[in-house]
Amino acid sequence: MELLDSDMIKFVNASGETSLKYDESPTLMLKLGGNSKEAAKLLTNTVKVICKENNNKSFRFAESEEEKFELWNARKVALWSTINYGKQKIDEDVQLWTTDVAVPISKLCTSLQETKEAINKAGFYSSIVGHAGDGNYHAFILYKNTPEEYEKAKQVVQGMIDRAIAADGTVTGEHGVGYGKRDYLVEESGEDAVSLMRKIKFSLDPNRILNPDKVFKIDPNEPEEESH
16 A cells, blocks of 8 residues: 655656656555455455545546556656656755655554645655555655755654654664664664664674674764764
8 A cells, every 4th residue: 555645646747757647636556456356346345435435536446457557657756756846846956855764554644744744844845655554654855955955854854753753663664774864773772772783783793894883883982973
C-alpha cells in the first residue's frame, strides 16, 4: 500500500512522465491479490467499500498489465518528478533533502499531517511518499543551495525525527543510519544500546576498517568536526 500526497501527484502531472493525468489529491495505491480471480475480485470489492465508507474521491482499478504500469508509474517517477519541479520553480541548482521515518500505523496519519504542516510553514516545496502498510514514509524537501536554506531544512528534518521518536517510531525505516542520522540513533535507542552495538562490531571488525563511524562513532568521545 503506497501513499502519494497531493503535491507528489502535482509534480508527477507536471513532469509529463506519465501518459495519464491524476487527480491532485492524496492517493493510496494498493496491490491486491488472491489464490483465484474470484478471490481477488472479492477482496477488491471489499476494499472499494472501505474506501467509500471513508469518503474516497475516486477508485480506479487496473487489471491489465498496461493499466497496472500506468497507475504504478506515478510512484516510480516520484523522486525525479520532484527534482524536476524544483528546477523549474526554484533554480537549476536546487537541492533535495530526502529522508524517512517510520511510526506505528495507528500514528501514521498524525505524523504525516504534522510533518506536512511543518514543511509548509518553513516555506519549502516538498512531496511525501510512503509505504503506508508499514508506517514508513519519505519526505522530499526542495531548498535553495544556500547555508541558510540548508539550516532551515535541517531543522524541519530534526522536527520530523523528534516526532517519530515521540510516537514510538524509528529515525529511519529504510534509508539507514549513516553520518547524517547516527546521533539520532542515540536519541532513539539510548547510549547503552549503541554501546552494545559498538562491542558487537568490534568483535567482528577488530581492525575497525569496515565502514568506520557510519552507524556510530568508533570513539564515542571523539569531538564533532565542523562542517562547511
